[in-house]
Amino acid sequence: xxxxxxxxxxxxxxxxxxxxxxxxxxxxxxxxxxxxxxxxxxxxxxxxxxxxxxxxxxxxxxxxxxxxxxxxxxxxxxxxxxxxxxxxxxxxxxxxxxxxxxxxxxxxxxxxxxxxxxxxxxxxxxxxxxxxxxxxxxxxxxxxxxxxxxxxxxxxxxxxxxxxxxxxxxxxxxxxxxxxxxxxxxxxxxxxxxxxxxxxxxxxxxxxxxxxxxxxxxxxxxxxxxxxxxxxxxxxxxxxxxxxxxxxxxxxxxxxxxxxxxxxxxxxxxxxxxxxxxxxxxxxxxxxxxxxxxx
Numbered sequence: 001x002x003x004x005x006x007x008x009x010x011x012x013x014x015x016x017x018x019x020x021x022x023x024x025x026x027x028x029x030x031x032x033x034x035x036x037x038x039x040x041x042x043x044x045x046x047x048x049x050x051x052x053x054x055x056x057x058x059x060x061x062x063x064x065x066x067x068x069x070x071x072x073x074x075x076x077x078x079x080x081x082x083x084x085x086x087x088x089x090x091x092x093x094x095x096x097x098x099x100x101x102x103x104x105x106x107x108x109x110x111x112x113x114x115x116x117x118x119x120x121x122x123x124x125x126x127x128x129x130x131x132x133x134x135x136x137x138x139x140x141x142x143x144x145x146x147x148x149x150x151x152x153x154x155x156x157x158x159x160x161x162x163x164x165x166x167x168x169x170x171x172x173x174x175x176x177x178x179x180x181x182x183x184x185x186x187x188x189x190x191x192x193x194x195x196x197x198x199x200x201x202x203x204x205x206x207x208x209x210x211x212x213x214x215x216x217x218x219x220x221x222x223x224x225x226x227x228x229x230x231x232x233x234x235x236x237x238x239x240x241x242x243x244x245x246x247x248x249x250x251x252x253x254x255x256x257x258x259x260x261x262x263x264x265x266x267x268x269x270x271x272x273x274x275x276x277x278x279x280x281x282x283x284x285x286x287x288x289x290x291x292x293x294x295x
Contacts, residue, residue, distance in 0.1 A: 004047055008099060010038035011061040018074050028119040031074050032105040035065050039088055040097035056092055064088070076204035077102040077131040078142050082197045085135030097136050103147075104129040125150070129208060130185075139192045144204065145185035146212055152179035152255075157224040177257040177278065178224060182215055186238060187247040203244060210241040227252055227288040235292035247293045254286030 014035045021028050039061070045051035068087060074080045085098035105128060107121040130145040160172035186207065191197045214237045224230045235248040257278040262268040270277055 004044050006040075007043055007047055008038040008040045008097075009043070009055075009058065010036065010099075011058045011065070012036040012038075014062050014065045016065060016069050016074070018069055026118050030107050030121060032107060033069075033074065033077065033080075034103045034105070035084075036099075036101040037061050037065060037084065037088070038099040039092075039095050040099070041092075042094040042096070054094055056088075056095070061088075076201065076208075077104050077129060078133070078144060078204040079197060079201050081131045081133035082135065082140050082142070082191075082194055085133045085140065086194045089135055089137060097134060100131075100133040100135065102131045102133075104131075139190045140194065140197055141190055142188040142197070143185050144188070144208060144211075145183070146208070146215070147181075147183045149182040149212070149215070150179070151182060151216065151219050152177065153220060156220075156222070159226055178219075178227070179255040179257065180219075180227070180252040181255070182219075183251040184211060184215060184234070185249045186211060186242065186245045187249075189244050189246055203242075207242045207245070211238050214238055214241065227254055227286070228290065231288060231290055232292060235290065239292065239294060247291050249289075249291040251287070251289045254288065256281040256285060 014037075016033045016035055018031045018033075019028055020031070039056060043054050046055045064087065065084065068084045069080065072080060072083045081100040081102045085100045088095050088098040106123060106125055108124045110117040110120040110122055112120070125148075127149040128147045130147055132143040132145075134141040154177055155175055157176050157178035158174045159176065160174060162170075162172075215234055218230060218234045218237065222230045222233060231250040231252055234250060238248045239245060257280050259271050259275045260277050260279050262270040262277070
């Protein structure tokens, strides 16, 4: 006999934009988010018996996302996600878990004639700040992250000493271009209540700054023997810098740039130490993933 193994539902791709206005100075701050809210609980009969009496309409979920953005701060996103998830399990007795994902899109304040503009911004990259919250009656589990941070260095990376067998065509290299799109997450220790999230809320911005700075500084300065080793060093440092985290994770595609042999044109040298012109590759690419936890 079939049995429903798991179920969740809700509203995805809810786009939210909030303006915070300082009436005294005239300075405005903007936050743009994409929000997903998925609910779990005693909802089985809506699947198995066509019983809609247990369904909180996804349109209601969407409206709640907007209302809570008005009623509560949206920064840091960890706090907003916690407020939103807590609402669903407090409001509906049969809802046992609220899964909230918040993606914050990047807007950077314009500087005009050396002065930060009061209300004008520009998109200086596709980097995003992410939060996933799983809110239950046992507590709030938060995972924060960075995604879409594209980085590149033109030297300071090597890759040699790897397994060579009958399937290997890759040459060893002691100097190569290294580029990736950073996708990093850090899992917080469980917060027992919403009040525990609010107490010391500044921890979330500080952790995001630390993780971002450690990622870029390590990427830039490490004489990388491999993507694997460089990402492990990043994880170690974030665990040390943010003691309330339990697990740090990275997923890094290795975006390849290949030398172009131009010797066919009048003996033009463009390989090895003479390489200056490269062909960026859209795929296939390496994909390196790891998680590092406290022992």
